[in-house]
Amino acid sequence: MDRKRPSIDSKKIRGIENDSFKRVRRFYNTEVEPIIKSLYDKEPTETFKESMKKFLVVMLFSSLEHFFRSEVKFVVDKNDLDIKSLFDGNITFSLDDLDRMQKEGSLTEGNIVASNFNFGNLTEINHVCSHLLNLDFLDYVHKLNDIDQTRYVLHGRPIPLNYGKLIEAYQLRNEIVHEFKDTRLSNNKILSLWDNAMNMIDISVAIFLSTSDEDLRSTLDSDYQWGIEREKRKKLYDLYSPLILKYLDKNVMSELTEEGKLNNHIFNEIKIKKEDKTLIEYTAFILRRMQRKKLIKITDNKIYLTSEGKERAIKLRKLVKLKPISEK
Numbered sequence: 001m002d003r004k005r006p007s008i009d010s011k012k013i014r015g016i017e018n019d020s021f022k023r024v025r026r027f028y029n030t031e032v033e034p035i036i037k038s039l040y041d042k043e044p045t046e047t048f049k050e051s052m053k054k055f056l057v058v059m060l061f062s063s064l065e066h067f068f069r070s071e072v073k074f075v076v077d078k079n080d081l082d083i084k085s086l087f088d089g090n091i092t093f094s095l096d097d098l099d100r101m102q103k104e105g106s107l108t109e110g111n112i113v114a115s116n117f118n119f120g121n122l123t124e125i126n127h128v129c130s131h132l133l134n135l136d137f138l139d140y141v142h143k144l145n146d147i148d149q150t151r152y153v154l155h156g157r158p159i160p161l162n163y164g165k166l167i168e169a170y171q172l173r174n175e176i177v178h179e180f181k182d183t184r185l186s187n188n189k190i191l192s193l194w195d196n197a198m199n200m201i202d203i204s205v206a207i208f209l210s211t212s213d214e215d216l217r218s219t220l221d222s223d224y225q226w227g228i229e230r231e232k233r234k235k236l237y238d239l240y241s242p243l244i245l246k247y248l249d250k251n252v253m254s255e256l257t258e259e260g261k262l263n264n265h266i267f268n269e270i271k272i273k274k275e276d277k278t279l280i281e282y283t284a285f286i287l288r289r290m291q292r293k294k295l296i297k298i299t300d301n302k303i304y305l306t307s308e309g310k311e312r313a314i315k316l317r318k319l320v321k322l323k324p325i326s327e328k
Contacts, residue, residue: 143227
C-alpha cells in the first residue's frame with residue numbers, strides 16, 4: 001500500500017460532519033429499514049425486491065464510508081494524532097498545493113487521512129484505525145460485540161458480527177456498481193449485513209470517544225480482555241466437549257475428582273496432557289457448560305450422559321463413520 005505521496009481531495013472531505021453516527025442512523029431509520037421491511041411483504045414484485053437489495057448493498061458501504069471517513073478526520077484533528085506511520089513517515093506537498101490548501105482551510109492532518117484511504121473497505125478501515133488508535137481495531141470491535149450482542153435491524157435474536165460476509169458483500173458491491181452484475185440475495189442476508197454494519201458503527205463510536213477519555217478506554221480494554229478469554233473458552237469447549245461425549249458414550253459414566261474436574265484416565269482418553277494445567281483447569285468450565293446445555297448430569301461426583309447427550313453422541317458416531325478416509 002503505497003502512501004508516500006499523500007494528497008487532499010476536496011471531493012472526499014466535502015460533507016464531512018461531526019456526529020456522523022446520527023446521520024447514518026437517521027438514514028437507516030428513514031430509508032433503509034422501510035425497504036428491508038418491504039422485502040418481507042407480498043405486494044412488491046420480485047424484480048423490484050431484487051433491485052432494492054442491490055441498492056441496500058451499495059448504500060451499506062456508502063454508510064460505512066461516510067461514518068469512518070468523518071470519524072477518523074475528527075478523531076485525528078481533535079486529539080492531534082500522529083499520522084506519519086500511515087505514510088511511511090513521509091508527508092510532503094508541493095508549495096502550490098500547500099498554498100491552495102491553506103487558503104481553503106483544508107490543510108489538517110485529519111483531512112489528509114480522510115482523503116487518502118478507502119473507508120468503504122474493511123481492510124483499509126482496519127489498517128488506518130489500528131495504526132491511529134494503537135489497537136487491533138476490527139478484532140477489538142468483534143470482541144466487544146461478542147460479549148454484549150444486540151440486534152440492531154428489526155426484532156429477533158442477536159446476529160454475531162461476521163466480517164467475512166461483509167468483505168464478500170464489498171466485492172459484490174463493486175460488481176454491482178462497475179459490472180452491473182445480476183445477483184440474487186436472500187432477505188436474511190441483507191438483514192444480517194445491515195445488522196453487522198450498524199453494530200460495527202455503534203461500537204466504533206465508543207472506541208473513537210475513548211481516544212480522549214482514559215476511563216472509557218480502560219473500561220473498553222477490560223471488556224476486550226474478557227472477550228479474548230471468552231473466545232478462548234468457547235474454542236476449548238467446541239474442541240473438548242465432543243471428546244467428553246464420545247468418552248461417556250463408550251464408558252457409560254465416570255467419576256470426577258473432589259474438585260469437580262475430570263480424572264486422569266479421562267484426560268488420557270481425550271488426549272489432554274497432564275502437564276497442561278491451564279487446560280485442565282478449563283475442564284471444570286466445560287463440564288458446567290455441558291450441564292447447562294443438559295448434555296450431562298453429575299450425581300454423587302459421577303458424570304453421566306443425559307438423553308440429549310446420548311443423542312448428540314450418536315450423531316458424533318455417525319459423523320465419524322461418514323468421514324472420508326484420507327488418501328495416503
